[in-house]
Amino acid sequence: MSQLLLDVNGLTMRFGGLVAVNGVNLKVKNRQIVSVIGPNGAGKTTVFNCLSGFYIPTEGSVMLKNKQIAGLKDYQISRKGLVRTFQHVRLFQKMTVIENMLVAQHRHLNTNLISGLFKTPNYRRLEQEAMDHAVHWLKEVDLLEFANREAGNLSYGQQRRLEIARCMVTQPELLMLDEPAAGLNPNETKQLDELIIKLRDEHEISILLIEHDMSLVMGISDHIYVIAQGTPLANGTADEIKNNPDVIKAYLGEE
Amino acid sequence: MTTNKFYNAIFAAGITLILACLMIGVKLDTSGTQLAVKGATTAQWTWIGGGIAIVFLSQLFTNQIDALFRMIPKPSISTMLPEEKKMATLKPWLIAGAIVIMVIWPFMVSRGSVDLATLTLIYIMLGLGLNIVVGLAGLLDLGFVAFYAVGAYTYALLSQYFGLSFWVCLPISAGMAALFGFVLGFPVLRLRGDYLAIVTLGFGEIIRILLNNWTEVTGGPSGISGIAKPTLFGLEFTRKAKGGEDAMTFHEYFNLDYSSSYKVIFLYLIAILLVCFVIYVINRLMRMPIGRAWEALREDEIACRSLGLNRTAIKLSAFTLGASTAGFAGAFFSARQGFISPESFIFIESAIILAIVVLGGMGSQYGIILAAIVMTILPELAREFSEYRMLLFGLLMVLMMRWRPDGLIPTKRPHLELKQQ
Numbered sequence: 001m002s003q004l005l006l007d008v009n010g011l012t013m014r015f016g017g018l019v020a021v022n023g024v025n026l027k028v029k030n031r032q033i034v035s036v037i038g039p040n041g042a043g044k045t046t047v048f049n050c051l052s053g054f055y056i057p058t059e060g061s062v063m064l065k066n067k068q069i070a071g072l073k074d075y076q077i078s079r080k081g082l083v084r085t086f087q088h089v090r091l092f093q094k095m096t097v098i099e100n101m102l103v104a105q106h107r108h109l110n111t112n113l114i115s116g117l118f119k120t121p122n123y124r125r126l127e128q129e130a131m132d133h134a135v136h137w138l139k140e141v142d143l144l145e146f147a148n149r150e151a152g153n154l155s156y157g158q159q160r161r162l163e164i165a166r167c168m169v170t171q172p173e174l175l176m177l178d179e180p181a182a183g184l185n186p187n188e189t190k191q192l193d194e195l196i197i198k199l200r201d202e203h204e205i206s207i208l209l210i211e212h213d214m215s216l217v218m219g220i221s222d223h224i225y226v227i228a229q230g231t232p233l234a235n236g237t238a239d240e241i242k243n244n245p246d247v248i249k250a251y252l253g254e255e
Numbered sequence: 256m257t258t259n260k261f262y263n264a265i266f267a268a269g270i271t272l273i274l275a276c277l278m279i280g281v282k283l284d285t286s287g288t289q290l291a292v293k294g295a296t297t298a299q300w301t302w303i304g305g306g307i308a309i310v311f312l313s314q315l316f317t318n319q320i321d322a323l324f325r326m327i328p329k330p331s332i333s334t335m336l337p338e339e340k341k342m343a344t345l346k347p348w349l350i351a352g353a354i355v356i357m358v359i360w361p362f363m364v365s366r367g368s369v370d371l372a373t374l375t376l377i378y379i380m381l382g383l384g385l386n387i388v389v390g391l392a393g394l395l396d397l398g399f400v401a402f403y404a405v406g407a408y409t410y411a412l413l414s415q416y417f418g419l420s421f422w423v424c425l426p427i428s429a430g431m432a433a434l435f436g437f438v439l440g441f442p443v444l445r446l447r448g449d450y451l452a453i454v455t456l457g458f459g460e461i462i463r464i465l466l467n468n469w470t471e472v473t474g475g476p477s478g479i480s481g482i483a484k485p486t487l488f489g490l491e492f493t494r495k496a497k498g499g500e501d502a503m504t505f506h507e508y509f510n511l512d513y514s515s516s517y518k519v520i521f522l523y524l525i526a527i528l529l530v531c532f533v534i535y536v537i538n539r540l541m542r543m544p545i546g547r548a549w550e551a552l553r554e555d556e557i558a559c560r561s562l563g564l565n566r567t568a569i570k571l572s573a574f575t576l577g578a579s580t581a582g583f584a585g586a587f588f589s590a591r592q593g594f595i596s597p598e599s600f601i602f603i604e605s606a607i608i609l610a611i612v613v614l615g616g617m618g619s620q621y622g623i624i625l626a627a628i629v630m631t632i633l634p635e636l637a638r639e640f641s642e643y644r645m646l647l648f649g650l651l652m653v654l655m656m657r658w659r660p661d662g663l664i665p666t667k668r669p670h671l672e673l674k675q676q
């Protein structure tokens with residue numbers, strides 16, 4: 001049941017002389033919520049950028065379902081089922097919500113120029129399927145009524161949810177959320193909490209999470225990794241992490 | 256604040272004085288075999304004085320003038336048109352009506368106007384093509400004229416060396432231009448913004464210089480002349496048929512008297528056909544996944560990459576399709592002119608096409624059509640101002656950008672709507 005989905009070994013990223021990430025190991029199993037925490041500037045987002053192909057890691061291996069993905073291009077990685085969101089919401093602001101959802105399904109559509117020009121049956125069918133799929137996910141994140149709004153006009157919380165829905169229509173197996181609760185009010189954070197758990201339990205995907213909101217992290221994570229100054233500090237369940245003296249020291253400083 | 260304004264106004268007036276003195280006040284003239292420097296006439300000096308006064312006052316009272324501009328109600332397109340539902344049923348009829356008028360119109364007016372209309376249609380095609388690249392995909396291309404040149408020379412050379420007809424060459428020209436777009440696009444599309452603009456600018460110049468220097472093939476600066484005109488199913492529009500014994504001309508076949516205006520009208524009708532085709536294709540493209548991907552890429556490249564969109568392929572498709580439209584226009588241009596030389600493909604052409612796109616409103620098809628009409632007809636209308644023509648043209652553009660910075664008809668993208676379920 002719980003197979004290894006993502007296996008990261010000795011991930012290192014150097015920018016010139018600066019070692020941003022140093023020998024990080026991560027394991028994500030199927031249907032697991034795994035969190036990466038650490039003080040500001042610890043290199044969490046750099047880890048995400050390495051995994052999603054925005055950076056090519058200097059050293060280390062990234063195995064997705066036992067296949068090496070380190071060194072692949074970003075769009076190739078996301079096509080293999082590893083999709084991410086961003087710390088600052090990145091939507092297509094001027095496009096409608098439904099269009100945002102369709103762009104994400106670009107590679108599932110019939111992009112042949114000729115069939116598009118003549119609206120062949122295959123083209124229409126795929127377009128309709130994409131539409132239905134988008135509607136399904138808009139329902140899941142409770143945004144269906146805003147389908148025809150411009151994405152930029154949504155509230156911040158709604159934009160966050162749309163970003164997650166937009167990732168989900170690409171049919172990922174591993175969803176990476178980069179500080180999804182940043183800028184949300186407590187009520188919205190609770191909704192997000194429920195959404196993440198729903199994604200794991202009902203849609204059977206794994207989630208890798210970077211978050212500063214400790215109540216969210218401790219409440220939902222199956223496993224937590226702590227990174228400080230680019231190096232792995234500790235890992236374990238929420239309770240283990242809470243009582244780990246090294247972690248407390250990294251967060252609060254020494255006596 | 257006010258003193259600042261005052262100095263600013265003095266400065267602007269001074270600049271105007273210097274420029275006006277250099278450009279209008281002093282003139283080189285040939286007197287006999289020698290060049291002589293001539294001063295301006297008194298009338299011209301009064302005009303210059305008036306101009307300086309206008310610049311001074313307009314700089315001094317910018318705020319008031321802006322307020323005045325704001326008071327003029329902007330003609331809002333949406334209020335002038337009937338509501339959306341009515342529009343949907345009316346639209347096909349309006350389009351059909353427009354096409355019928357466009358087809359009938361040339362038979363009633365002079366040859367010159369039809370010719371000018373044909374030229375306008377070429378610019379519409381070019382504007383629409385560049386709009387894909389600049390307006391939709393957001394890639395600034397300053398060398399668009401290169402693809403226009405490739406299209407034009409492809410037809411000219413194929414017709415000259417191999418005697419291929421216009422209709423055969425039309426798709427080949429578009430294909431060649433697309434190929435050049437592809438080849439250029441491949442290495443440079445990782446560049447963005449200003450850098451891309453400079454590379455494309457360079458590419459435009461390379462093509463022009465190549466055409467200028469490759470004398471054996473392109474004829475160099477003297478260009479290619481006597482390019483065959485398009486035929487109607489083999490019927491020529493010349494006085495006497497050129498193409499062999501059984502070749503017939505249009506007027507012989509239909510038992511008409513020869514008139515050179517048939518040819519002009521025929522070319523105009525071909526241009527209408529091509530423009531309609533281009534508009535249809537681009538309209539479809541904008542609603543297709545690829546069109547959405549262009550827009551998305553313009554909006555946020557990083558998000559696109561994270562969603563599995565291959566940005567190189569998407570940008571390349573925009574570049575290639577834009578180039579092929581220019582190739583289309585180029586082939587038609589060389590068929591219409593009958594003569595082309597590198598002179599027709601200088602940087603200023605790229606600038607004019609870009610101006611059409613910007614004036615019309617980036618991404619807006621109606622706007623671009625309107626802007627192309629304005630940009631080609633205005634210089635003609637302003638012909639009586641002779642040497643001040645470009646000055647007037649520049650002034651108009653400054654005013655336009657001040658008054659409608661989003662273009663004549665700002666984009667209203669065809670948003671995809673979810674039908675109520």
